[in-house]
Amino acid sequence: MTSTGATSAGATSASTVKVLGIGGSLRDGSQTERALRIALDGAAEAGADTSAISGQALDLPFYDAVSLERTPRASELVEAVREADGLIVVSPGYHGALSGLIKNALDYLEDLRADRRPYLDGRAVGVVGVAYGWQAAVTTLDQLRTITHALRGWPTPLGGAVNTGEVKFDVDGGASEEKVERTLRLIGTQVTEFAQRRA
Numbered sequence: 001m002t003s004t005g006a007t008s009a010g011a012t013s014a015s016t017v018k019v020l021g022i023g024g025s026l027r028d029g030s031q032t033e034r035a036l037r038i039a040l041d042g043a044a045e046a047g048a049d050t051s052a053i054s055g056q057a058l059d060l061p062f063y064d065a066v067s068l069e070r071t072p073r074a075s076e077l078v079e080a081v082r083e084a085d086g087l088i089v090v091s092p093g094y095h096g097a098l099s100g101l102i103k104n105a106l107d108y109l110e111d112l113r114a115d116r117r118p119y120l121d122g123r124a125v126g127v128v129g130v131a132y133g134w135q136a137a138v139t140t141l142d143q144l145r146t147i148t149h150a151l152r153g154w155p156t157p158l159g160g161a162v163n164t165g166e167v168k169f170d171v172d173g174g175a176s177e178e179k180v181e182r183t184l185r186l187i188g189t190q191v192t193e194f195a196q197r198r199a
Helices: 030-047 074-085 100-112 133-149 178-198
Strands: 018-021 049-054 086-094 125-130 162-163
Touching: 018 030, 018 074, 018 100, 018 178, 030 049, 030 086, 030 125, 030 162, 030 178, 049 074, 049 100, 049 162, 074 100, 086 133, 086 178, 125 133, 125 178, 133 162
Parallel strands: 018 049, 018 086, 086 125, 125 162
Antiparallel strands: none
């Protein structure tokens, strides 16, 4: 898990909310992961302590509801979600749907069913679909919203559908379309503000 930001004071405090980003593909630095980083920057600017689980850290065994054994990576994912006050989930769209990598990671949240705060209960979740084409980007966004509802989370009012046929993300943390960058940052802001109000 990597830290992507901090509060404006440069340090966390007992009242600082934690926003966790989950997303990307197995390729580190993918367009999806870069979109996630921009959304997390928006959360950090709004006062959240941010971190991310992406790339190879999402390479988990298929979720098995029967088995109680968990790999270190799977345990880290579940614990990070347990401690988070809000989430941002960004998935590539493959063949009109979210990626199996992201879906499998979200399936592990079943381990939170018996928590005081089960699943994503009471937490805002910003969701973004990233695909080469509008159809897959929009359907992926819709599926992420549906999964968030099923996990008792609160999808932010603003979601993101990013068509990488029209916009590219650079290594410096920017996007070729200013509107897309603003949207992603606003999603992060909405997650943080919701978490702050709940806190």
